[in-house]
Amino acid sequence: MTEPVTPAAIFQLGMGFWGSKTLLSAVDLDVFTELAAGPLDLDALTLKLGLHERGARDFFDALVALGMLERNGGLYSNTAETGLFLDRNKPTYVGGLLEMANHRLYRFWGGLTEALRTGQPQNEIASGGDLFATMYADPQILEEFLEAMTGVSLGAANAIAAAFPFDRYASFADIGCAQGGLTVAIANAYGHLSATGFDLAPVGPIFEKYVRGFGLSDRVSFQAGNFFCDPLPEADVLIMGHILHDWNLEQKEALVAKAHAALKPGGALIIYDAIIDDDRRENSFGLLMSLNMLIETPGGFDYTGAECIGWLRKAGFTQTRVEPLGGADSMIVGVK
Numbered sequence: 001m002t003e004p005v006t007p008a009a010i011f012q013l014g015m016g017f018w019g020s021k022t023l024l025s026a027v028d029l030d031v032f033t034e035l036a037a038g039p040l041d042l043d044a045l046t047l048k049l050g051l052h053e054r055g056a057r058d059f060f061d062a063l064v065a066l067g068m069l070e071r072n073g074g075l076y077s078n079t080a081e082t083g084l085f086l087d088r089n090k091p092t093y094v095g096g097l098l099e100m101a102n103h104r105l106y107r108f109w110g111g112l113t114e115a116l117r118t119g120q121p122q123n124e125i126a127s128g129g130d131l132f133a134t135m136y137a138d139p140q141i142l143e144e145f146l147e148a149m150t151g152v153s154l155g156a157a158n159a160i161a162a163a164f165p166f167d168r169y170a171s172f173a174d175i176g177c178a179q180g181g182l183t184v185a186i187a188n189a190y191g192h193l194s195a196t197g198f199d200l201a202p203v204g205p206i207f208e209k210y211v212r213g214f215g216l217s218d219r220v221s222f223q224a225g226n227f228f229c230d231p232l233p234e235a236d237v238l239i240m241g242h243i244l245h246d247w248n249l250e251q252k253e254a255l256v257a258k259a260h261a262a263l264k265p266g267g268a269l270i271i272y273d274a275i276i277d278d279d280r281r282e283n284s285f286g287l288l289m290s291l292n293m294l295i296e297t298p299g300g301f302d303y304t305g306a307e308c309i310g311w312l313r314k315a316g317f318t319q320t321r322v323e324p325l326g327g328a329d330s331m332i333v334g335v336k
């Protein structure tokens with residue numbers, strides 16, 4: 001018997017922003033951080049979070065129905081995932097990305113139709129300006145953005161630490177390191193490595209504070225610079241995570257060529273992004289990330305593994321390969 005055709009999947013996706021926004025508000029309100037201390041009943045949780053009683057029960061039960069909370073005998077508690085990844089007090093916290101999504105992207109994605117018609121960003125630089133200079137002029141946006149990058153990259157960082165043979169190298173530099181989530185994950189996994197985080201000057205204090213928190217300041221340092229006009233740090237391995245997708249084709253190729261020029265023979269470049277499958281029909285996160293670049297940047301876009309390998313080979317890299325990292329991200333490796 002053939003399945004009846006219904007609009008269920010269309011409504012599920014079309015109204016998906018209800019569920020998404022419910023989760024974003026839960027992170028914003030610290031629901032998961034409060035519940036990390038132990039289960040609470042409706043009244044206690046409502047009071048702790050300072051919510052009005054009218055929506056509280058529906059809000060918590062919607063989170064139960066969405067698989068983000070559990071409820072047993074009237075007591076709400078975190079699931080295994082939300083307890084590990086959305087408790088602000090744990091080093092495994094990845095909610096920074098969701099905080100930024102709540103405060104910035106949720107609003108800016110309201111302009112998607114306009115972006116599709118005009119090709120223009122819909123964020124803080126909708127009427128012109130440089131994205132990073134504009135964002136970093138506001139200390140709160142700066143800190144939230146850099147923390148969000150740790151959230152989006154921690155899974156990929158751990159997968160890269162496990163998959164790449166860092167034991168054959170003495171040093172690496174994380175180009176566009178943001179808060180340092182990946183830099184720290186790799187330095188933690190390989191005690192012999194020295195590391196440089198390279199990024200725009202305003203990032204320095206936030207990177208250095210994060211590194212200090214892990215007791216790694218003796219072998220992880222920060223180098224301020226602009227990767228379009230300043231020399232890249234000297235290191236055996238250069239890493240560019242979620243960098244290329246911010247820029248247009250010419251800028252992408254210039255960054256890959258610059259990395260090649262900066263490495264010594266035998267050195268390696270690792271690029272990771274939400275790499276789109278070559279047939280452009282599977283990795284919906286990568287394709288949506290590319291639309292996010294439409295909303296956020298003047299010329300950025302995400303790309304397939306085949307496209308990226310083409311840029312690496314053109315710059316002179318050999319032994320190029322694409323390796324999936326478990327989630328939406330893949331890494332692309334080339335050797336000089």
Ligand SMILES: C[S@@+](CC[C@H](N)C(=O)[O-])C[C@H]1O[C@@H](n2cnc3c(N)ncnc32)[C@H](O)[C@@H]1O
Nearest residue numbers: 149153176177178199200225226227228241242
């Ligand atoms: C999308 S974030 C990626 C952060 C991190 N690598 C990750 O994967 O989570 C881009 C980073 O590039 C940095 N950046 C942007 N323009 C830069 C430039 N011209 N020179 C150096 N860093 C830059 C930003 O400050 C930011 O930290």
